[in-house]
Amino acid sequence: MTNGKTHPTWCAPESDCAATALHLSRLRPVAPRGDEVIQIRLGLWRMDVGRLSPSGVLLDLSAGDEPERWPIDLMQAHALVRVLQDLLRTANAEARRVA
Numbered sequence: 001m002t003n004g005k006t007h008p009t010w011c012a013p014e015s016d017c018a019a020t021a022l023h024l025s026r027l028r029p030v031a032p033r034g035d036e037v038i039q040i041r042l043g044l045w046r047m048d049v050g051r052l053s054p055s056g057v058l059l060d061l062s063a064g065d066e067p068e069r070w071p072i073d074l075m076q077a078h079a080l081v082r083v084l085q086d087l088l089r090t091a092n093a094e095a096r097r098v099a
Ligand SMILES: [Zn+2]
Pocket: 007, 008, 011, 012, 015, 017, 018, 022, 023, 024
């Protein structure tokens, strides 16, 4: 589309990317019940600017009011997974000790 780049297949029709050059996927909730105090949703984003086209994962955090949206780059998204897994291993080991 813009800059001759291909349009990502995951881009949601409501993203309004033709006007903003920011492609956004539908957001996937991670809250298992839906009534958690802080709810997190995740999606993909890609911005068509210049030749590099930064992309990554969008963190959407809300506590009942307007969500905060933070587009993080792919490298940090991958690092986030590693850090989360490491932290969860520690937390799970602790929970097993306490149980
Ligand atoms: Zn798009």
